Amino acid sequence: MRTQVCIIGGGPSGLLLSQLLDRAGIDTVVLERRSRDYVLSRIRAGVLESGTVGMLEKAGIATRAHAEGLPHTGTYLAVQNTGFRIDFDALIGKQVLVYGQTEVTRDLYDAREKAGGIVIHDLDGVELHDLDTDAPHVTYVKDGTTHRIDCDYVAGCDGSHGPSRQAIPKDVLTEFERVYPFGWLGVMADLPPVSHELIYANHPRGFALASMRSPTRSRYYIQAPVDDPLDKWTDDAFWDEFRRRLPHDSAEALITGPTIEKSIAPLRSYVADPMKWGRLFLVGDAAHIVPPTGAKGLNLAVSDVHYLFEALTSHYRDGDDHGIETYSQTALKRVWNAIRFSWWFTTTMHRFPGQESFDQAIQDSELRNLQTSVNAQTVFSENYVGMPY
């Protein structure tokens, strides 16, 4: 088989890139290791930056997001059970949209199917070849047979454990990493959210976040040791701990019940540099990971897609390779800004093991500054809603 751009990974970044390129008349094949149902069962991100929503519109898949998504014009931060609000709309005239990654992915799969796009599922053994030549190719195994795809470019959209990043020689790649000494215990529950906007809580017992996916589905998290056995966290144990960390009025309003999903996720920041090698481009989680505190993971994947889409269309339409040559530098500039914001927000909101009184006083001071300074709230809003592309 031959295609112009071979896309490895059928998560949000691979599908969005494929959808945009297809609409621009550029041919793609998407290789996804898992089944479509498996990909759609993964519960992940849920807060879309305004730029991400713009990209969904550009890809022609924003109708359901606009109809069913929840626009949020601000967010609450809480310190020791007392909250204050940051009003994005009043400060910078922008908002975010709460719409689950699962739904974005479903909309993308439906659109690819409608357009007759090629997405090959349930495969194994993806290998990238001759990336530093003008004629790269990708091989994979399906139903015991090895297949080959010749292409002009390879887009590595295969998440943090895929083969694309590993295809870059070790002496070319620089990796930056910070592992945080705690995880997030997250639950999903078919219960009305405790607040119509998100609540980020800094509490002596640890961080908590009240989020949501819809008016009837809540997504809640608490900071917890990453190696805690999950069976220690019965539903009752979770609700008790979550309630303790919320602002008092929210704790009183919290509706509890059975959870439908429960898991503990580790937190880390990671960046691979460069994001381009030869004819390979890394996109999304294949190149970088952020702790979920700033809600940036999916949004960063989408901004990478923006830069790569612009670069590839300039190449095919105008014969202009400037975007291709500078993809890594351009994408990394925005990535590092989100890495910085997510690191800062994580550091400010969590209890660290061995945290000393000095560290605590700095956290308190950061949050006081955020509560009282319009300038600090404006900077927070710009970063939370997402920097322009």
Ligand SMILES: Cc1cc2nc3c(=O)[nH]c(=O)nc-3n(C[C@H](O)[C@H](O)[C@H](O)COP(=O)(O)OP(=O)(O)OC[C@H]3O[C@@H](n4cnc5c(N)ncnc54)[C@H](O)[C@@H]3O)c2cc1C
């Ligand atoms: C448990 C979890 C919770 C998260 N929660 C949040 C959150 O609350 N907020 C937030 O902003 N972000 C969150 N994120 C991050 C966000 O979900 C990711 O940033 C986003 O999924 C990145 O999209 P992607 O397409 O780059 O990668 P992925 O979504 O990881 O997609 C990569 C795809 O590549 C496929 N693949 C992997 N290896 C191969 C292979 N060898 N061959 C073919 N295909 C392959 C995978 O099956 C997958 O479908 C979370 C991530 C995880 C893992």
